[in-house]
Amino acid sequence: MRRILERIWLPGDMIPNEIDLAEEFGCARATVNRAMRALAEEGLLERRRKAGTRVALNPIRKATLEIPITRLEVEQRGWAWRHSVLERAETLPPVSVASRLGLSDDVEMLHVRSLHYADNHPFLYEDRWVNLSEVAAIRDVNLQAIDANEWLVQNTPLTKGDISFSAANATKQEAELLQTSEGEAIFVIDRTTWNGDIPVTIVRLAYTPGYRMHTEI
Amino acid sequence: MRRILERIWLPGDMIPNEIDLAEEFGCARATVNRAMRALAEEGLLERRRKAGTRVALNPIRKATLEIPITRLEVEQRGWAWRHSVLERAETLPPVSVASRLGLSDDVEMLHVRSLHYADNHPFLYEDRWVNLSEVAAIRDVNLQAIDANEWLVQNTPLTKGDISFSAANATKQEAELLQTSEGEAIFVIDRTTWNGDIPVTIVRLAYTPGYRMHTEI
DNA sequence: AAGTGGTCTAGACCACACC
DNA sequence: GTGTGGTCTAGACCACTTC
Numbered sequence: 001m002r003r004i005l006e007r008i009w010l011p012g013d014m015i016p017n018e019i020d021l022a023e024e025f026g027c028a029r030a031t032v033n034r035a036m037r038a039l040a041e042e043g044l045l046e047r048r049r050k051a052g053t054r055v056a057l058n059p060i061r062k063a064t065l066e067i068p069i070t071r072l073e074v075e076q077r078g079w080a081w082r083h084s085v086l087e088r089a090e091t092l093p094p095v096s097v098a099s100r101l102g103l104s105d106d107v108e109m110l111h112v113r114s115l116h117y118a119d120n121h122p123f124l125y126e127d128r129w130v131n132l133s134e135v136a137a138i139r140d141v142n143l144q145a146i147d148a149n150e151w152l153v154q155n156t157p158l159t160k161g162d163i164s165f166s167a168a169n170a171t172k173q174e175a176e177l178l179q180t181s182e183g184e185a186i187f188v189i190d191r192t193t194w195n196g197d198i199p200v201t202i203v204r205l206a207y208t209p210g211y212r213m214h215t216e217i
Numbered sequence: 218m219r220r221i222l223e224r225i226w227l228p229g230d231m232i233p234n235e236i237d238l239a240e241e242f243g244c245a246r247a248t249v250n251r252a253m254r255a256l257a258e259e260g261l262l263e264r265r266r267k268a269g270t271r272v273a274l275n276p277i278r279k280a281t282l283e284i285p286i287t288r289l290e291v292e293q294r295g296w297a298w299r300h301s302v303l304e305r306a307e308t309l310p311p312v313s314v315a316s317r318l319g320l321s322d323d324v325e326m327l328h329v330r331s332l333h334y335a336d337n338h339p340f341l342y343e344d345r346w347v348n349l350s351e352v353a354a355i356r357d358v359n360l361q362a363i364d365a366n367e368w369l370v371q372n373t374p375l376t377k378g379d380i381s382f383s384a385a386n387a388t389k390q391e392a393e394l395l396q397t398s399e400g401e402a403i404f405v406i407d408r409t410t411w412n413g414d415i416p417v418t419i420v421r422l423a424y425t426p427g428y429r430m431h432t433e434i
Numbered sequence: 435a436a437g438t439g440g441t442c443t444a445g446a447c448c449a450c451a452c453c
Numbered sequence: 454g455t456g457t458g459g460t461c462t463a464g465a466c467c468a469c470t471t472c
Contacts, residue, residue, distance in 0.1 A: 005374045017457065028443045033458075043283075050451040050457045058289065058370065063282040063380055066260075067434065069275055153275065157222045161434040163280055166427075167384030167402040185384040185402040210383075217284065217378040234438065245462045250439075267438045267470040 004044050004055055014054045015045075063217045067163070067191075069150045070116050070124055079118035085144050086177075087113040090132065097129050100192065101199035110138060112148050115177055121208070122178045128203040135200060152193075152201060160194040165213070168206070180209050187211045221261055221272055229274045232262075280432045284380070284408075286367045287333050287341055287422075296335035302361050303394075304330040307349065314346050317409065318416035327355060329365050332394055338425070339395045345420040352417060369410075369418060377411040382430070385423070397426050404428045 003009045015021075018036065022029040036053060039045045043062050047053045074081035089111045098105035110130040116123045128148055130138055134156075141151055152158070168188045175182040189205040220226045232238075235253065239246040253270060256262045260279045264270045291298035306328045315322035327347040333340045345365055347355055352373055355365070369375070385405045392399040406422040 005376055007374060011371055019457095028445090030444085030460095031442060033460090034441085036458090047458065048451075049449070049459075050453090050455085052457060058286055063284055063378070065280040065282050065432070067280055072275065154228055157224060159222055161280075163432050163434065165382060165404070165430040167404040169386075169400070169402040183386070183400055185386040187382070187384040207384075213382040215282070215380050217380065236438095245464090247441095247463085248461060250441090251460085253439085264439065265470075266440075266468070267436085267472085269438060 001039060001044065004039075009055050011055050011057045014052055017052060063215045065213070065215050067161075069147065069153065070126075071147055071150060074116065074118045074123060077118070079123075080120070081116065081118060082120075083114050083116040083144075083147055085112060085114045087111065088143060090139075093129055097202060101129075101131065101202055103131065103199060108132060112143055114143070114148070116147075123208050123211075125174055125177050125206040126203060127206075128201060130201045131199050134195065134198050148201075149203070156200060157195045158193050158200060159196055162192045162194075164190045166190070170206070170209075174206050178206070178208050184209045187213065218256060218261065221256075226272050228272050231269055231271045234269060280434045282430070282432050284378075286364065286370065287343075288364055288367060291333065291335045291340060294335070296340075297337070298333065298335060299337075300331050300333040300361075300364055302329060302331045304328065305360060307356075310346055314419060318346075318348065318419055320348065320416060325349060329360060331360070331365070333364075340425050340428075342391055342394050342423040343420060344423075345418060347418045348416050351412065351415050365418075366420070373417060374412045375410050375417060376413055379409045379411075381407045383407070387423070387426075391423050395423070395425050401426045404430065 009015055016024070018029050018032045021032045025032065036045060036047065040047045040053075044056055045053055046056050070083075071081045090108045091111055092107075093103070093105055093109045093111070095105050097109070103109075110132050112126070112128045112130070114126050116126065130148065130152070132139065135152065137155065138148070138151065143151070166188050168186050170178065170180060170182055170184045170186045172182045174186065175184060178186070186209060187207040189207075190203070191205070192202045193200045226232055233241070235246050235249045238249045242249065253262060253264065257264045257270075261273055262270055263273050287300070288298045307325045308328055309324075310320070310322055310326045310328070312322050314326075320326075327349050329343070329345045329347070331343050331345075333343065343365075347365065347369070349356065352369065354372065355368065358368055360368070383405050385403050387395065387397060387399055387401045387403045389399045391403060392401060395403070403426060404424040406424075407420070408422070409419045410417045
């Protein structure tokens with residue numbers, strides 16, 4: 001790592017193989033392998049069998065985003081969290097939702113709209129659809145007492161997720177709920193989650209204006 | 218992993234120690250360690266010496282975001298990339314920039330504003346300040362020929378980065394550059410990068426309306 | 435004090451990708 | 454074919470943290 005950061009080994013350079021490095025550093029080959037694997041996972045090296053190891057040309061440093069439970073995210077900032085369920089209905093999904101989940105639009109799903117507060121200020125407006133045929137047990141959950149996401153994470157196997165981040169102008173409804181004005185720029189997360197190949201839930205999270213998602217590399 | 222996903226081991230459960238697992242699976246302890254370390258890095262397990270290993274209570278599944286070079290991001294979508302430098306000046310930074318970098322505001326920095334295109338449509342407006350005392354060599358670089366970010370990534374050690382994502386309403390200037398209307402919601406990335414403790418560059422990336430950043434977990 | 439995970443070793447065999 | 458990384462083993466000692 002030092003040699004890469006100090007540009008002794010330049011991007012694109014081949015570096016010695018594991019056996020030679022082990023000899024140079026006076027350690028076992030397994031130790032070299034462990035170190036190199038870690039550097040490759042960080043994106044600093046590119047490794048291929050037979051072809052050898054080279055310093056990554058585009059050190060695409062991977063930022064890891066933690067996808068937190070809203071309650072914890074709010075509480076970590078020192079605010080009091082609460083949320084309020086605006087709507088809870090078992091109903092037919094719009095085609096856009098059904099098709100994105102690969103489900104038929106003539107089977108009822110659970111539709112939950114809720115508003116999360118931080119210290120009594122609107123923080124996040126959540127619009128969620130849940131696949132009832134996969135998570136029937138959620139019918140009996142008091143979603144006012146526990147956030148749907150928190151319940152799902154703790155009670156359903158979730159193996160795969162698809163997340164996208166974007167910006168959107170607040171609709172009139174969103175503006176009213178988030179106590180801002182129509183057209184204000186809103187940070188939006190759209191997330192779809194599967195258990196294996198079975199879609200579990202799709203949710204749109206619209207954050208209060210000024211929200212920033214933060215990470216380090 | 219199977220036992221966690223199939224909820225045989227529930228969130229919060231302690232799981233057997235490495236020696237017992239090695240015996241159960243008929244493998245060496247090092248192999249168990251390797252597997253458990255991988256699961257811990259994915260966020261499925263929490264490990265502490267002496268305290269043991271437990272299934273993560275909040276499977277904060279970590280999404281890894283790749284921070285790509287804009288040229289590659291555009292080209293990967295099958296579009297032709299080009300960019301055009303709007304301004305290039307060695308000048309004193311505004312206090313906001315200097316203070317966020319922890320630099321004095323009476324030392325000149327390089328200010329570069331540029332517009333990236335995808336298939337001749339405006340894609341990204343970039344406003345960047347570079348610490349010339351750390352990266353003097355960039356004075357002689359033809360930034361019209363290579364994107365500043367791409368040059369920096371390949372020619373400067375960058376050890377630490379701070380990234381935030383947010384939504385903003387397009388200013389009049391941004392709207393004109395991105396060929397949209399004032400107030401349109403814009404996806405914004407603010408990134409500050411250091412080499413060790415020395416700040417290297419700070420940049421604001423304003424994406425074309427409708428831009429989505431995407432990842433999977 | 436003691437038990438846990440963290441790390442390392444020396445050796446072995448394997449799988450893949452390039453020749 | 455052959456050289457590379459990928460993986461595994463059996464054993465050892467270490468470091469941390471909880472008891």
